[in-house]
Amino acid sequence: MFKVLVSDPISDVGLKSLIEDPMVDLTIQTGLEKEQLLNIIGNFDALLVRSQTKVTAEVINAGKNLKVIGRAGVGVDNIDLDAATDRGILVINAPDGNTISTAEHAFAMLISMARNIPQAHGKLKHGVWDRKNFTGVELNKKVLGVVGVGRIGAEVAKRAKAFNMDILGFDPFMSQERAEQLGITLASVEQIFEKADFVTFHTPLTKETKYMLDKPQFAKMKKGVRIVNCARGGIVNEEALYDAIKEGIVAGAALDVFEEEPAVGNPLLELPQLVATPHLGASTEEAQLNVAIDVAEEVANVLHGKGFKNAVNLAILPEEDFAELKPYLKLGQKLGSLAAQISTGRIEKLEITYAGNIADLKCEPLSRYIIRGLLSYHLADDVNYINAYKAAKSKHVEIVESKTHTSKGFANLVSISVKTANEYIQVAGSLLNGYGAKIVNINGYTVDANPVGNLLLAQHTDKPGIIGIVGTMLGEADINIATMQVGRKVAGGDAVMVLGVDKRIPEDVVKKLEAVSGINSIFNVDLQN
Numbered sequence: 001m002f003k004v005l006v007s008d009p010i011s012d013v014g015l016k017s018l019i020e021d022p023m024v025d026l027t028i029q030t031g032l033e034k035e036q037l038l039n040i041i042g043n044f045d046a047l048l049v050r051s052q053t054k055v056t057a058e059v060i061n062a063g064k065n066l067k068v069i070g071r072a073g074v075g076v077d078n079i080d081l082d083a084a085t086d087r088g089i090l091v092i093n094a095p096d097g098n099t100i101s102t103a104e105h106a107f108a109m110l111i112s113m114a115r116n117i118p119q120a121h122g123k124l125k126h127g128v129w130d131r132k133n134f135t136g137v138e139l140n141k142k143v144l145g146v147v148g149v150g151r152i153g154a155e156v157a158k159r160a161k162a163f164n165m166d167i168l169g170f171d172p173f174m175s176q177e178r179a180e181q182l183g184i185t186l187a188s189v190e191q192i193f194e195k196a197d198f199v200t201f202h203t204p205l206t207k208e209t210k211y212m213l214d215k216p217q218f219a220k221m222k223k224g225v226r227i228v229n230c231a232r233g234g235i236v237n238e239e240a241l242y243d244a245i246k247e248g249i250v251a252g253a254a255l256d257v258f259e260e261e262p263a264v265g266n267p268l269l270e271l272p273q274l275v276a277t278p279h280l281g282a283s284t285e286e287a288q289l290n291v292a293i294d295v296a297e298e299v300a301n302v303l304h305g306k307g308f309k310n311a312v313n314l315a316i317l318p319e320e321d322f323a324e325l326k327p328y329l330k331l332g333q334k335l336g337s338l339a340a341q342i343s344t345g346r347i348e349k350l351e352i353t354y355a356g357n358i359a360d361l362k363c364e365p366l367s368r369y370i371i372r373g374l375l376s377y378h379l380a381d382d383v384n385y386i387n388a389y390k391a392a393k394s395k396h397v398e399i400v401e402s403k404t405h406t407s408k409g410f411a412n413l414v415s416i417s418v419k420t421a422n423e424y425i426q427v428a429g430s431l432l433n434g435y436g437a438k439i440v441n442i443n444g445y446t447v448d449a450n451p452v453g454n455l456l457l458a459q460h461t462d463k464p465g466i467i468g469i470v471g472t473m474l475g476e477a478d479i480n481i482a483t484m485q486v487g488r489k490v491a492g493g494d495a496v497m498v499l500g501v502d503k504r505i506p507e508d509v510v511k512k513l514e515a516v517s518g519i520n521s522i523f524n525v526d527l528q529n
């Protein structure tokens with residue numbers, strides 16, 4: 001008998017596959033206090049949650065019998081994935097079932113904000129017939145910027161087309177062809193922020209998207225811009241949004257998500273320009289039924305040892321598949337992440353070459369780690385070891401793998417080339433006997449860098465003084481340089497500098513470094529995870 005606990009309100013019709021399973025003993029107990037959950041979780045093989053239950057490391061460690069955690073929805077930010085992975089507990093989600101509901105909610109928020117519907121409704125309910133203070137704006141012919149054109153962003157764009165809006169879109173994986181299909185003009189995030197009358201966010205919260213709309217970006221926006229965020233709190237910096245509203249840059253904001261939830265007491269709620277809902281994007285009968293069906297079926301499959309589609313972590317790696325490759329896996333993931341962080345433009349193709357003695361191994365598991373490293377920089381937990389090839393296919397990234405015994409003097413060499421719409425990036429790494437994993441080549445320059453922590457990568461002209469200036473600027477910003485590597489092809493030509501630094505370099509320091517004469521580009525690379 002499998003014991004399954006449902007600890008958040010999840011549609012019971014959707015749970016039918018579990019309720020009717022003779023091998024499943026289902027307990028539905030919502031609103032549990034932390035201590036209550038800790039006391040009972042040890043009895044269960046599976047836990048099903050929405051977003052209220054905080055599945056912390058403490059809960060996971062108390063779940064001695066837990067085999068699977070199911071999230072009825074997309075985001076898994078309420079589940080400690082590392083703790084689950086460490087314990088070999090599979091985490092699955094239901095990414096497709098709430099797309100339409102969330103897109104409709106974002107659109108409802110956009111229209112209510114444009115026409116001041118919640119504010120006017122509130123006044124009328126309190127007996128005030130106010131027709132003077134609620135003049136709105138039309139959507140017709142306005143520029144809508146869609147940041148993140150995945151499942152939900154694409155549905156929002158379709159709806160905006162029906163309202164005759166001009167749509168600018170940015171997504172690191174959106175091709176020209178896909179943009180044309182959706183009637184979207186491809187634009188950079190900077191262009192969107194500068195040109196849009198409305199901006200709506202539909203990305204996950206990642207290191208890259210955290211505070212992507214902040215004070216410097218607000219300063220460049222059109223006066224009177226309106227902002228929608230129905231994705232995740234923290235994509236828009238709330239403090240900066242508050243100031244931008246007060247300064248009259250932002251005419252309205254519609255938020256379904258907040259940096260801290262429940263957002264009761266949030267200062268933004270005091271502003272009349274704010275339209276807010278308490279994380280209701282997926283709260284429709286249809287979405288809740290869909291996600292419940294998806295997650296219940298997947299959990300039942302896992303418990304019965306059958307196949308499943310939507311794993312979020314790497315809990316069940318078949319060890320025998322990768323025993324010999326194990327030392328390379330982290331290196332592979334870091335090479336993928338490095339390539340993602342130093343490339344610009346839509347990723348179109350990933351070529352992986354295994355050279356030297358690694359060419360004799362069955363390298364598919366390593367390729368999965370490389371793909372994961374490359375794609376997860378943008379897709380966060382949506383891509384993992386299990387779905388890596390599928391995620392690449394769904395984002396139209398071509399994967400080409402090859403092997404050779406010619407390894408440029410290294411016993412083993414893992415090289416990856418990433419073709420984007422703008423450029424061609426190459427990085428390579430090796431496991432060096434006695435030294436561990438190293439990045440040994442970046443865009444044709446020989447380097448010797450540890451694939452860990454924070455790196456500063458500068459492409460520059462090989463001339464006296466540059467290294468000193470960089471060192472001084474970092475010193476002034478209180479950033480300690482742990483390691484330093486310089487590579488060049490010819491004296492006086494193009495060169496690359498790779499610095500290992502003890503903490504992430506703030507964006508204002510990066511901007512100053514970019515302005516140094518002789519420095520062509522700067523990348524602030526994070527290889528911590």
Ligand SMILES: NC(=O)C1=CN([C@@H]2O[C@H](COP(=O)(O)OP(=O)(O)OC[C@H]3O[C@@H](n4cnc5c(N)ncnc54)[C@H](O)[C@@H]3O)[C@@H](O)[C@H]2O)C=CC1
Nearest residue numbers: 074075102148150151152171202203204230231281282378
């Ligand atoms: N308010 C709510 O109740 C709900 C909120 N969500 C949120 O909406 C988000 C989007 O969901 P889906 O569309 O289903 O996910 P998705 O994975 O289909 O789309 C996300 C898109 O964001 C893109 N992206 C990543 N980094 C980016 C960047 N820096 N700039 C521009 N685009 C970037 C990705 O390439 C991807 O195409 C989820 O991550 C979740 O946090 C999802 C469902 C309900």
Ligand SMILES: O=C(O)CCC(=O)C(=O)O
Nearest residue numbers: 050051073074075282283
């Ligand atoms: O369960 C919910 O209502 C939250 C939905 C959500 O934010 C998600 O699926 O990412």
